Amino acid sequence: MTDRRPSTVKDVAASAGVGIATVSRVFSGTGSVSPATRDRVLAAARALDYRPSALGRGLKLRRSGGIGLIVPDVTDPFCAELVAGVLACARTLGEHVIVDAAGGDPAREAEIVERLAEQRVDGVIAMPAGDEADWRGAARVCSSVVFAGRVLPGPPDVPDVPSVLADDAGGVRAVTEYLAGLGHRRIAFLGAVPGGPPRVRERAFRATLAQLGVPVEEDLVVAARPARDAAYAAAAGLLQRRGDVTAVLAAGHLLGEAAVLVARELDLRVPADVSIAMVDDVAWAELCDPPLTAVARPARDIGYRACELVLREPARRGRGGPVLLPTELVVRGSCGPPRAQRRRRRGNPAD
């Protein structure tokens, strides 16, 4: 039936009685074309339903006019917000975005990068999971890579991949100071990263407590992979083992979710029995009962900024370390003064 092939510059040129170069000039905006000719070309194009082929153009220009975006999981609220930011910025710059989810798997990340390189994307934005080495290779493969929302665990020696991050340290400091200011002394940190050296949130937590003269009990810093089951197990372990904690700072929304569910399961009232706060202000924080105090990371801005960085400012890339965007402490009802010292649930004396 109507599976006519799309019309091309050649068709338009013939129909308008001009050369193909002129048609190209009209559509690419370069060069000069007399108004009369331009009108004639545009009319012909409209009549033929002409639509310039991005493939032809890309081939000639050696760029596709699109960028790649790699996140661990598009259904994660933070990632989704970040994606939205990237889309918003890309739209203003007239680029399209190829999105893919790596599921936190370095091998899949590498695979996606490979594919994006074949697509000749103009740049790649990634929320990385893999290790330094993988990405150093990737940076070689792709024109430009920007990390957004997360960086690699590797040694912070030469940060040759530019990045846009939330000021996690500042956010954790703020919420830790807030909890300490309410009078808490036994504050748990839920969500240390299992292997390897402590990451920025844990470090900020420790540093803030130290600065406030509150001793850090190793027992209260619990590691957990960022997955629902692991988070729940970690939270359950913590709250059962240490009935005397008066506040829990969850390092991410999955951890916060776990803390809330476990507290409910153990019949702990929030914040009367235990205060809960978390990093990442997701939608449900407000719907919780009580609503959860959280450190809001500007996920959308991070995405937007990363996109600007990768497309507009190739010069600034990598200079001056990561771009840090401010967090905000959103105080809701889930934190209060600590309950007077007393045991609850067959507590084990651990102090």
Place this chain on the structure above:
Amino acid sequence: MTDRRPSTVKDVAASAGVGIATVSRVFSGTGSVSPATRDRVLAAARALDYRPSALGRGLKLRRSGGIGLIVPDVTDPFCAELVAGVLACARTLGEHVIVDAAGGDPAREAEIVERLAEQRVDGVIAMPAGDEADWRGAARVCSSVVFAGRVLPGPPDVPDVPSVLADDAGGVRAVTEYLAGLGHRRIAFLGAVPGGPPRVRERAFRATLAQLGVPVEEDLVVAARPARDAAYAAAAGLLQRRGDVTAVLAAGHLLGEAAVLVARELDLRVPADVSIAMVDDVAWAELCDPPLTAVARPARDIGYRACELVLREPARRGRGGPVLLPTELVVRGSCGPPRAQRRRRRGNPAD
């Protein structure tokens, strides 16, 4: 610097001492190449860090090897889940996905479709907002369009755009029967679509009640745009105006959120004073207190299936009406038997 241009078939051919046709055959998998030659080509390619250009291939093949995906908002949990499904399927089929958000604006949708057409995508999956006319044009422009998760409000005359949907009617029927079965008689439907004829959920709600012999009070069917503010306003209006409703069925998660917040604001206990259920089982439904009963739509499956449809089964497309995927009623604690007939807000609730 190392801004060498990427190597091409020509480079590889020269380096391996073969013709470019042979290199192409090795990488595209077509034709036959002797093992020895193949190895030589692969070695040369590896040495040169060769990566076939998707642009060149796309130009020749007249297809980009990617599909377009248009959703209203990637941060919406349902959309995000749908996107994840599409990505999963596209991955298995070796295609990439260009994602964009239209914000529910038909003009933006049209613009995105235009852009995708320029990219010569192999197909488009859309959760549409625009009206029938727009999309009929789009379908002409693009090779193939599939609707996912939502269809157009237009008359269901000639469904020439294939679609993959949740069985909303079944889901609403199930939850309505459940509420009626608990004894509710004054059940509100929150989230009728403002303009135009009633959509499938409202129709199913009315039909089910009619079938059960429960009269539908027009006053209890309230319209609301699917936005936070509108949802909240609608919910507040409903619950303040009609203190005698014993159950609210929210037609979407934003509406459900609004119902929960308004109920809390009005000091209505759930489910003692009012039962709440909603369509769309999002993460916070379980974190709510009490956890919310919801109709789960298989968003991920919908995305996956839509992607299969658009890529694998061009023949089946459009035949036999929309593909309906089953919903599931997830019963949690937010619904109970109706309170004995009495006015709400009779002073201070004893807590």
Place this chain on the structure above:
DNA sequence: AAACCCCATGGAAACGTTTCCATGCGAGGG
């Protein structure tokens, strides 16, 4: 032994753009 066929291979022509370069032409200055 001759005819044949299939396989491996290379050359060359697309695919649809952009852009360099050449051409023609009208206007303005010497």
Place this chain on the structure above:
DNA sequence: CCCTCGCATGGAAACGTTTCCATGGGGTTT
């Protein structure tokens, strides 16, 4: 009046791939 300059325009060459077609050679069949 001629030279020059600038502008509008067209032809043609790239960009990197796939694929048709031709070619040559070795093995099989008669």
